[in-house]
Amino acid sequence: MSVASATATSPGAVAVVGAGVIGRSWIRVFTRAGFPTRVYDPDAEQLGRAVAWAGASAREDVHLGLCSYSEARAAEGRITSCTTLEEALDGVDYVQESGPEAVATKQSIYRELDAAAAPGVVLGSSTSANDMTVIAQGLAGAARCIVAHPVNPPHVIPLVEVLAGAETSPGVTASTLRLLRRAGMAPVLLDRFAPGFVxxxxxxxxxxxxxxxxxxxxxxxxxxxxxxxxxxxxxxxxxxxxxxxxxxxxxxxxxxxxxxxxxxxxxxxxxxxxxxxxxxxxxxxxxxxxxxxxxxxxxxxxxxxxxxxxxxxxxxxxxxxxxxx
Ligand SMILES: NC(=O)c1ccc[n+]([C@@H]2O[C@H](COP(=O)([O-])OP(=O)(O)OC[C@H]3O[C@@H](n4cnc5c(N)ncnc54)[C@H](O)[C@@H]3O)[C@@H](O)[C@H]2O)c1
The missing domain is CATH 1.10.1040.10 (N-(1-d-carboxylethyl)-l-norvaline Dehydrogenase; domain 2)
Incomplete structure (x- = not known):
């Protein structure tokens, strides 16, 4: 299933890969917008902390009057913790990669993602500084790779800078913008790479x-x-x-x-x-x-x-x- 195929009433599942400061906040973005969210981090303790944080953060929103108790519970219920990358990618339409920023690490994560994700799954990256042309260089699935750079913390600040790599397909750019809007975010599309984006x-x-x-x-x-x-x-x-x-x-x-x-x-x-x-x-x-x-x-x-x-x-x-x- 591709991003575009999620129905008007029920968004398709997404994966959050890398569950640190940014990944855990993406869990909140997707789950409160109704997306079943599969979460993976190679550090099991970090994974546990992120899922616990997402639950506590949703309950804090109840306290602040931002959502009801049942909405917070429903959001928490959409989280699936996964112990392998393959498990996290099972049945998802979209991946929000939020691993370490070093370009070699991003390239290695993208090699794994491209090998493990089913055809048509879009691979979005939270990268703050890297060009998707470089991250996805040489990948068979470079056309499905795209930058979706949030502002910290994305569950509070809605802007996302979206930027295609040289090989990203226009359909992937369009479906990523749609998915992010559906998740309640305010994506903007950049025209070309510059270090630091805008x-x-x-x-x-x-x-x-x-x-x-x-x-x-x-x-x-x-x-x-x-x-x-x-x-x-x-x-x-x-x-x-x-x-x-x-x-x-x-x-x-x-x-x-x-x-x-x-x-x-x-x-x-x-x-x-x-x-x-x-x-x-x-x-x-x-x-x-x-x-x-x-x-x-x-x-x-x-x-x-x-x-x-x-x-x-x-x-x-x-x-x-x-x-x-
Ligand atoms: N922190 C910010 O202000 C901010 C803002 C916007 C974008 N970003 C970007 O978001 C990404 C994540 O940043 P962060 O601040 O959350 O970092 P972080 O160090 O808090 O989290 C990174 C996570 O990636 C995990 N990880 C390590 N190797 C991995 C692998 N091979 N596959 C998947 N996960 C792996 C780590 O265990 C860790 O939990 C970076 O690309 C960063 O540039 C950060």
């Missing part, structure tokens, strides 16, 4: 400047974060960088860029392309975060961030922007 390139560009501002004494780490949190970030979740330009001048983005083009060019010339990213700067940033959030705050901060992201997303559903269908 999301991590934007993130890296901003981080490079944030690190430079701290390292060159322009502002403390706390102030850089406040500028994002209380300034740029408030707009970007709603309208993006180009949308921001669009509302920054009465005549829209064309007028804004023409008006401020020289100002941007002049700042661009001053930007630091290789900031100091040494231990001293990293320590200063770490101290800044401890000063802001206190010791041992990572777990609570991350849970709060996830809750707030969901509330912002809900607000956007309730009050969509003009032009949204």
């Amino acid at each position: 999301l991590n390139r934007l993130q890296a560009a901003l981080l490079r400047e944030a690190i430079s501002l701290v390292g060159t004494g322009v502002a403390s780490p706390q102030v850089v974060d406040v500028v994002m949190r209380e300034g740029l970030g408030l707009r970007w979740a709603l309208v993006g960088p180009f949308g921001t330009g669009h509302v920054n001048a009465d005549g829209g983005v064309g007028s804004y860029f023409r008006m401020y083009g020289d100002a941007y060019r002049s700042v661009w010339k001053d930007l630091d392309s290789a900031p100091n990213f040494g231990e001293d700067v990293i320590d200063a940033i770490a101290r800044g975060m401890t000063a802001t959030y206190g010791e041992d705050a990572v777990t609570d901060l991350s849970a709060w961030r996830d809750r707030m992201v969901r509330r912002i997303m809900q607000l956007k559903v309730e009050d969509p922007p003009p032009g949204a269908d």
Whole structure:
């Protein structure tokens, strides 16, 4: 059975291969959307932890009012733990590979997947940095291999960057986009490979400047974060960088860029392309975060961030922007 053959009422089964930070979150994405989900990790303890985490995370959603107890139970009931890759691939339409990032490891996992998966099963990868053209090079089933790069954690943040390799078939790209939408995600299709895709390139560009501002004494780490949190970030979740330009001048983005083009060019010339990213700067940033959030705050901060992201997303559903269908 192929991805395209799943019926309107019952999605076909999927496999999550690699059950670390990202794989366990994909379990939540698929199971809450009704997909029977077969999970495999060569590390049996990691597999057990991921399945236990997915159940606890679903129950936490009940607590937060995001789903009912019976929905959480039903989602948990869709998980099958598998002790071999072959067992995980049995009867599935789609695989979400989430193993280690090193390219040689990805190639080796893809060799195994392509050998073991039935014809027509789509092999999607969570890779953050690798090109599917390289991962699937030489595979008989290269046409069914595709990048489906999520944002951490995918059960909270819906964006997925989808990118075909040189040999990926257009039908596989179309069915992957359909399946991800059906799973409640918001996939975007990229046109060609660039290291870091779009999301991590934007993130890296901003981080490079944030690190430079701290390292060159322009502002403390706390102030850089406040500028994002209380300034740029408030707009970007709603309208993006180009949308921001669009509302920054009465005549829209064309007028804004023409008006401020020289100002941007002049700042661009001053930007630091290789900031100091040494231990001293990293320590200063770490101290800044401890000063802001206190010791041992990572777990609570991350849970709060996830809750707030969901509330912002809900607000956007309730009050969509003009032009949204
Ligand atoms: N963590 C992130 O922020 C993030 C975001 C987006 C995408 N990704 C991508 O997702 C993938 C997984 O990242 P992660 O952060 O979950 O890593 P992780 O280290 O938490 O998990 C990797 C898992 O792969 C398992 N594994 C090892 N060898 C394997 C094999 N041969 N077959 C299947 N599984 C195997 C490990 O046991 C481990 O459980 C990577 O490609 C990464 O680039 C990560």
